[in-house]
Amino acid sequence: MTSFAENPHNKQRKVQNYAIFNWSLNKTLEQKFEHKNFAHRFAWANRAFLGMGMIAQLASLTTAFTMLSYLFLNIHWVIRIACSIALVIMIEVIKRESTDDVMKGLFQYKEVEKFSALLAIVAVGASIYISIEGAKILPSLLVEEATPQAPVLKSSEGIISDYDNRMAALEIQRDNFRNTRLYKGRLARKDSKVVQEYNEKIEATQAQKDAALAALLLENQVIEQKALEDFESRKSTMTLEREKLSTQLVRAAIGFELLFLLSMGFSWWYYTECEKEKKETAQNTETPINTGSTTAVLQQYYGEKPQEKAPQPHAAPSIQKIGFIDYEKQKKDPPKEEKIKKEYTRICPECGSGFIHKSHNHTYCKRSCLIAAREKKTNLLSNS
The missing domain is CATH 1.10.287 (Helix Hairpins)
Structure with missing residues (x-):
């Protein structure tokens, strides 16, 4: 029985664990210290702000619809709902477009037009007022009315x-x-x-x-x-309860309106910084690049000249387990040299060049060699 100074399984396990640790550490370091441009760093924040802006506008639509629906109490409920929806959508569209124009003037042109600013102030003010009034009406729909209950009197x-x-x-x-x-x-x-x-x-x-x-x-x-x-x-x-809920809803309505303005401001700031970064990247390149081309997009993504192939992530190390028999065999038998693969299977008897045969009776490499061999054979037979 062969004895070993150390356990080959334990040794191989240590090697494998060390390789896995190094691979995991390198991968973590590459992810943590990878250079990311501004567009990548704040991309998810921009999406989050856009989502919050949509939620804020939906909340504003709800409270505004509640308030406007009480303006048409004397008409049919279908016309009442249709008119309320139309008014709410028109107010919200005017508010979004005018606010977007003001943000564009602030971040892109550093100047705001008076008419667009006035329209945005009126639209946002009207939206806030309608939302507050709708928030005051909502508690009467959410909190159940206290109805008097007839007392049970004793009969005489x-x-x-x-x-x-x-x-x-x-x-x-x-x-x-x-x-x-x-x-x-x-x-x-x-x-x-x-x-x-x-x-x-x-x-x-x-x-x-x-x-x-x-x-x-x-x-x-x-x-x-x-x-x-x-x-x-x-x-x-x-x-x-209604007063408390009304106060909370009014505060929430004002907060949603401010959140909508904040989300639009952040989005415009984000896009403005991305535009600056794109222009700086284009100026740092040696040759002018079309901003709409694939090269510009790749340079904006990598922050440098585009490579032919993106770097591939490290693959996890795979180490074959070793056993006692393999461990002993590796010590006794040295590794054999690999056989060199030949590029031919037969040698032509006429010209001596190698070739790959296509059938069991394929003897000559070319037809000329076959004809020459037949002529030699014929001459020998005639001479004999």
Whole structure:
């Protein structure tokens, strides 16, 4: 059994890990310290600002549509929506075009026309005002209205029927007693007292009935007052929520308008710097280059003269694993020399030049060699 001073697997693993580490480090360094021009450094920031500008304009469209839709309450809802959409789109188009013209004058010509500046101020001011008014209307649509709820009152039918039944029973007993105790249409003194007692009981029952109804009325009044207080509480809560939401939406509307202006300003600044960089790159070149040509685009991309082929990224190292048998074999057997590939397969017997045969009986390289060999053979046969 062959013994080894070190584990070949461990050694090969270390070599492979070191190669992978160097490859990864070099690739990271190339990415981190790669030179990028201004257009590449701020390209994603410009896209982000353009996206935020679109979102801001959509928010402005929403609030403006909400406000303008309340101007046509007395017409059909289809015409109302169509008119609101048309007005909103016209205002936003005027705002974008006038603002874009002002930005172009500021960054490109360093001078702003008075009419375009005035139009931009009016358009942006109208958009902000409409957005604020729409933001004030939106809470009434988003926060649910507090509706009064009818209180559940206690019914008096049970009390009335109960006391009426009691009084009816007392009256029946009184009448029966009177009818049985009458003598020649008159009652005795003691019987009159009993009838009088029945009448007093009936009156007392009636008083109890009135007291119970009065107590029930007070209880229902308390329930109604509680329901009214609950409605007022919910109404005040709704009002506070709407006011709070209205304030937040107004601030958001103003913020979106400012964000729209900021996004347009950043985009124009970005494009202005890109234009400056393109002109500086064109001036630094030896020969004038057409700005619309492929060469100019490549020079703007690489910041130098375009190469024939872009540099390819480093490929990851691939190292074959080695085993004990291969490790031992590498030590014993030196690497064999590679065989040189020949450019011919047969040698012509007539002229001695090499050639590649096309069939098993392809012996001569040319037809002239074949004819010469046949003539020699014929001459030998004739001489013999």
